[in-house]
Amino acid sequence: MAKMTMHDIGKELSAEELREIEAAEKKKIVFDEDSPEMTAEMLKQFKRDNRISRTKQTASIRLSEKAQKFSKAYGKGYTSFLSRLIDAALDDEKLVKRCI
Numbered sequence: 001m002a003k004m005t006m007h008d009i010g011k012e013l014s015a016e017e018l019r020e021i022e023a024a025e026k027k028k029i030v031f032d033e034d035s036p037e038m039t040a041e042m043l044k045q046f047k048r049d050n051r052i053s054r055t056k057q058t059a060s061i062r063l064s065e066k067a068q069k070f071s072k073a074y075g076k077g078y079t080s081f082l083s084r085l086i087d088a089a090l091d092d093e094k095l096v097k098r099c100i
Contacts, residue, residue, distance in 0.1 A: 044074055056083065 013021070031037040063071075071078045071085075089095050 009021075071082050074081050089099075
């Protein structure tokens, strides 16, 4: 997954293209029969496409009751979900420092 900000994108776009993006940001999202708003249950049905082989090590950790209920709510594969969540958190230096 690539993360970009408008600052990153702005270097490659024309002034007109930037105006179009800014106008699109201000538009209201319209859901319809073909494109309904996603519910929490619908989002749980999505699976991550893991084409890149990952090496994992087993670790025992203590989870708060809240963390355990939250992660298990995503069903089968919740430990992989937790692993990806921890990986993402470790990439956020401010979050790491806040949790030390």
